[in-house]
Amino acid sequence: MLEEHAKIVQFITLAGEVTGRKKLQKMVYIAKKMNFPFQEKYQFHIYGPYSEELTLRIEELCNMAFLSEKMEDKGSYVQYTYACTDEGQQFLSTIDSNYPRLDQCINRLNDKSSRFLEMVSTLLYFDTLGREAQIEKLHVVKGKLNFSDKEVEDAFIFIEELQSCVTV
Amino acid sequence: MSYATQKLAEEKVFKDPVHRYIHVRDQVIWDLIGAREFQRLRRIKQLGTTYLVFHGAEHSRFNHSLGVYEVVRRIIDDIFKGRPEWDESERLLVLCAALLHDLGHGPFSHAFEHVFDLDHEKYTQAILLGETEVNAILKRVDPEFPQHVSDVIAKTYGNKLAVSLISSQIDADRMDYLQRDAYFTGVSYGHFDMERILRVMRPREDQVVIKKSGMHAVEDYIMSRYQMYWQVYFHPVSRSAEVILTKALHRAKELSSTGYQFTYEPRHFKKFFDSTFSLADYLALDEGIVMTYFQEWVHEKDEILADLCDRFVNRRLFQYIEFDPAKDYRKLTELEQLFKKAGINPKYYLVFDSSSDLPYDFYRPGEEGERVPIHLLMPNNELSELSRSSDIVEAITGKRRTNHKLYFPEDLLTQDGKKKMLKKQIMALLIGKSKT
Numbered sequence: 001m002l003e004e005h006a007k008i009v010q011f012i013t014l015a016g017e018v019t020g021r022k023k024l025q026k027m028v029y030i031a032k033k034m035n036f037p038f039q040e041k042y043q044f045h046i047y048g049p050y051s052e053e054l055t056l057r058i059e060e061l062c063n064m065a066f067l068s069e070k071m072e073d074k075g076s077y078v079q080y081t082y083a084c085t086d087e088g089q090q091f092l093s094t095i096d097s098n099y100p101r102l103d104q105c106i107n108r109l110n111d112k113s114s115r116f117l118e119m120v121s122t123l124l125y126f127d128t129l130g131r132e133a134q135i136e137k138l139h140v141v142k143g144k145l146n147f148s149d150k151e152v153e154d155a156f157i158f159i160e161e162l163q164s165c166v167t168v
Numbered sequence: 169m170s171y172a173t174q175k176l177a178e179e180k181v182f183k184d185p186v187h188r189y190i191h192v193r194d195q196v197i198w199d200l201i202g203a204r205e206f207q208r209l210r211r212i213k214q215l216g217t218t219y220l221v222f223h224g225a226e227h228s229r230f231n232h233s234l235g236v237y238e239v240v241r242r243i244i245d246d247i248f249k250g251r252p253e254w255d256e257s258e259r260l261l262v263l264c265a266a267l268l269h270d271l272g273h274g275p276f277s278h279a280f281e282h283v284f285d286l287d288h289e290k291y292t293q294a295i296l297l298g299e300t301e302v303n304a305i306l307k308r309v310d311p312e313f314p315q316h317v318s319d320v321i322a323k324t325y326g327n328k329l330a331v332s333l334i335s336s337q338i339d340a341d342r343m344d345y346l347q348r349d350a351y352f353t354g355v356s357y358g359h360f361d362m363e364r365i366l367r368v369m370r371p372r373e374d375q376v377v378i379k380k381s382g383m384h385a386v387e388d389y390i391m392s393r394y395q396m397y398w399q400v401y402f403h404p405v406s407r408s409a410e411v412i413l414t415k416a417l418h419r420a421k422e423l424s425s426t427g428y429q430f431t432y433e434p435r436h437f438k439k440f441f442d443s444t445f446s447l448a449d450y451l452a453l454d455e456g457i458v459m460t461y462f463q464e465w466v467h468e469k470d471e472i473l474a475d476l477c478d479r480f481v482n483r484r485l486f487q488y489i490e491f492d493p494a495k496d497y498r499k500l501t502e503l504e505q506l507f508k509k510a511g512i513n514p515k516y517y518l519v520f521d522s523s524s525d526l527p528y529d530f531y532r533p534g535e536e537g538e539r540v541p542i543h544l545l546m547p548n549n550e551l552s553e554l555s556r557s558s559d560i561v562e563a564i565t566g567k568r569r570t571n572h573k574l575y576f577p578e579d580l581l582t583q584d585g586k587k588k589m590l591k592k593q594i595m596a597l598l599i600g601k602s603k604t
Contacts, residue, residue, distance in 0.1 A: 140324070
């Protein structure tokens with residue numbers, strides 16, 4: 001009955017910890033685009049694909065004490081780090097939530113910066129378009145971030161690697 | 169004269185209980201209203217199952233869509249026109265996006281989307297860009313026009329001011345639905361001084377801002393929204409109806425996958441059950457059709473489907489208790505086991521449901537949420553985030569309120585008959601908590 005909650009606890013357990021709300025949003029979105037069965041609905045927001053449902057679920061899981069949220073004042077902003085608690089581990093043990101190769105996907109995502117994942121998730125959001133149109137759209141909606149050609153190229157390579165890693 | 173600038177010989181008006189009149193002068197808008205995909209919205213209620221609690225809430229997405237169009241029309245024709253920050257060439261685009269923003273909603277949207285893993289925003293795009301009457305009308309304006317309308321609705325259009333008119337924390341969509349839903353439900357919340365807010369709106373490069381003198385009207389709007397969410401949109405009895413509706417559709421889907429022979433064959437649903445439906449199949453559905461199936465399925469051989477449909481059609485809803493998943497998640501497993509022993513399938517008769525709302529928030533650069541704040545235009549022409557000036561808004565900024573409930577069929581658990589003791593044990597476990 002709390003399977004969707006369990007999937008997120010599992011996700012963060014596999015990641016060890018995730019630093020940044022934006023990063024967590026993009027990681028789950030990209031995993032979802034790699035066909036892992038996350039149910040949270042995404043829409044396009046300020047930083048790219050964003051799920052209010054995921055925000056809510058994370059808050060609930062923190063309230064339930066299944067996840068810990070650590071706040072760090074970075075001067076101009078606050079950064080949040082999420083990890084699974086012992087109670088969260090016990091909760092996980094009551095629910096079957098094992099997804100082959102999700103760990104490999106998460107590890108690759110967690111190694112990347114929030115900025116890079118914002119670009120990757122935005123490109124994936126427009127993946128029904130051709131590559132040129134995808135890039136054009138990226139620059140329209142993310143003009144202020146000034147992604148370089150090299151960064152965009154790296155993003156496409158990363159997407160291909162991720163796709164082959166989860167389908168092997 | 170091009171189709172984009174073509175005006176009707178005489179202005180058309182729709183009488184409207186919220187805005188008094190909805191004015192249409194543009195030929196394109198008039199044609200869109202007449203398109204079959206837009207007319208379909210007459211057959212989809214704005215508030216889904218809420219009519220089972222507030223009997224007046226029978227208004228449709230058609231009413232609301234016209235209302236959003238009218239609010240946007242007033243903003244850009246009466247307030248923005250002639251201001252340097254507003255690009256008048258975007259006028260028709262924004263009007264079309266306002267009118268069509270809910271085009272992809274299916275019958276009983278949220279339940280239907282949940283069961284069939286759909287997203288109404290994707291269907292809005294599909295209708296705008298697919299082979300539809302709406303698409304044909306938009307293409308007459310310009311071959312790229314349907315895509316631009318879709319981009320505004322999907323919030324991926326380059327002009328953020330245009331997007332913010334329809335989608336932001338103070339947008340035409342919310343301003344219409346709060347007032348309209350308040351009117352049709354008959355509640356006294358939801359009312360605020362929209363005329364005042366419209367008069368103090370000003371266009372800026374990336375968003376609409378509000379003159380400082382309009383701050384109190386905006387406070388009222390935010391509080392109205394807060395109250396409407398908890399008093400109407402999250403009403404637990406309405407949620408109970410939605411839970412039953414969702415479970416009935418789930419049951420029909422499951423039966424179909426096992427080869428069950430329906431007495432009343434689900435012709436309209438077949439392709440949804442096996443995910444092979446087309447846009448035409450999607451558009452063929454409305455709430456009248458769903459209700460017809462439910463009324464027929466009341467007589468199905470499958471007891472669960474028949475019971476769930478009967479509950480929905482005849483408003484025999486589930487009871488509910490407050491449920492704290494942090495404390496009680498282990499009891500869920502226990503309850504599920506007891507339900508099974510009692511011969512009541514917990515998959516359909518024991519349902520956990522959450523409601524949550526964040527009335528207002530602003531994002532901090534780099535981190536936090538993703539909401540564009542409401543900005544006040546101060547007398548010195550600088551912008552100031554709303555909660556810095558408003559004590560009322562500051563008090564609720566970033567404060568999410570969440571509520572969890574557990575739904576169950578109290579009637580099945582209290583009736584005399586088989587396994588009475590077991591059912592008593594279940595009731596003790598359930599009602600041992602805060603009985604509502």
